[in-house]
Every structure is written in C-alpha cells, then in structure tokens.
Amino acid sequence: MxxxxxxxxxxxxxxxxxxxxxxxxxxxxxxxxxxxxxIDQPSFAKNKRREIARVLTVIREKELEIR
Known part of the structure; x- marks a missing residue:
C-alpha cells in the first residue's frame, strides 16, 4: 500500500x-x-482505485504548490 x-x-x-x-x-x-x-482477489480493484486516487491527490497538491 x-x-x-x-x-x-x-x-x-x-x-x-x-x-x-x-x-x-x-x-x-x-x-x-x-x-x-x-476473480481471485475481489478487493484488488477497490484497492487499486484508492491508490490511484491517493497519487492523484498528491499530484494536485504539488501542482497547487507550484502556483
């Protein structure tokens, strides 16, 4: 994670x-x-979507810092 x-x-x-x-x-x-x-791991998609959201949040924070 x-x-x-x-x-x-x-x-x-x-x-x-x-x-x-x-x-x-x-x-x-x-x-x-x-x-x-x-489906071997039913929670895989949910966890992966959350990881993507977490990274996108950090990207947005960094973009706002630059401005």
Missing part, C-alpha cells in the same frame, strides 16, 4: 508515470476477470 507521505517525496513526472502504470494494471486485471469469470 502506498502512503501519501512516501508519494510526496517523488517528483511530479514520477507520480504521473505511476498513475499511468496503475491504470494499465487495473485495466488488465478487469479484462482478465471478465474473460475468466473468476
């Missing part, structure tokens, strides 16, 4: 790259779950 405190140490570009990677991972997981009709 990612902590906001750890994310604040990363640069803005690294955070944006992390969001892209997490979204790709979530997309792939959802597609696999739909195709196999079997």
């Amino acid at each position: 990612l902590k906001a405190k750890d994310l604040r140490d990363k640069s803005l570009d690294e955070l944006k790259a992390d969001v892209i990677d997490m979204r790709k991972e979530l997309f792939a997981w959802v597609n696999d779950a739909k195709q196999s009709k079997k």
